[in-house]
Structure formats: C-alpha cells, structure tokens
Amino acid sequence: MEKTHIFYYVYVLLSKNDGKFYIGFTEDLKRRFEQHNKGESPATKCRRPFELIFYEAYRNKYDALRREKYFKSTKGKTTLNTMLTEFLENDPS
Numbered sequence: 001m002e003k004t005h006i007f008y009y010v011y012v013l014l015s016k017n018d019g020k021f022y023i024g025f026t027e028d029l030k031r032r033f034e035q036h037n038k039g040e041s042p043a044t045k046c047r048r049p050f051e052l053i054f055y056e057a058y059r060n061k062y063d064a065l066r067r068e069k070y071f072k073s074t075k076g077k078t079t080l081n082t083m084l085t086e087f088l089e090n091d092p093s
Contacts, residue, residue, distance in 0.1 A: 005059070006027065006059075007027070007057040007058065007059060008025065008026075008027055008057070008058045008059075008060070008061045008063075008064035008065075009025065009026050009027070009029045009032075009055050009056065009057055009058075009064065010023070010024070010025055010055065010056045010058070010064050010067045010068045010071065011023070011024055011025075011026065011029060011032070011033070011052060011054065011055040011056075012052075012053055012054040012055070012071070012080060012084075013033070013036060013044070013050040013051065013052055013053065014050065014051045014053045014091075015044075015047040015048070015049075015050055016048075016049045016050065016051060017046075017047050017048060017049070018047055020047070021077070021080065022036070022043075022044055022047065022050065023068060023071045023072050023080075024036075024068065025064055025065060025068040029052075029055060033050070033052050036048070036050050037049055037050055053084065053087060054080070054083070054084060
C-alpha cells in the first residue's frame with residue numbers, strides 16, 4: 001500500500017471587505033478557504049469575501065506552524081508585503 005503524503009499549508013487571504021490580510025494554517029487548503037468564504041470561521045465571518053493570494057506547503061506540521069507565527073509577527077508582515085509587492089500594487093480589485 002502506498003503511503004499518503006500529507007502537507008500542511010500556511011496561507012494568506014486578502015479580505016475584499018477591508019483590504020487586510022488573514023494568515024492561517026490548515027491541512028486542507030481548499031476546504032479551509034471555502035469555510036472562510038461561507039462565514040464558517042468566527043474570526044473572519046465579518047471580513048468576507050476573501051481571495052487566496054499566497055500559500056506555502058510543508059511536509060512537517062511544526063515547520064508550517066512556525067512559519068504561520070512568523071508571518072503574524074511585525075517582521076513577517078513586512079516580509080509578506082515585500083514578497084507580494086507586485087501583486088498588491090497591480091491588483092485590479
């Protein structure tokens with residue numbers, strides 16, 4: 001039997017409502033993104049709709065959690081803004 005490879009995702013959503021980021025962690029990116037947009041997450045319910053603008057995949061859960069924590073820090077937010085400069089400056093929405 002072939003072993004299933006599990007990935008852990010750190011993702012960044014852009015709120016179309018307030019223009020701010022939401023940074024999260026999940027094992028099922030598609031399902032989690034749908035939950036955010038359906039209002040099933042209390043933390044983001046009032047900030048819908050969202051656009052998925054960035055994600056990273058990790059094989060180790062703790063590496064992904066560490067990266068999520070970093071992106072939520074002041075330095076991490078600065079890094080994200082630098083990484084996504086072209087997108088943020090040219091986003092037509």
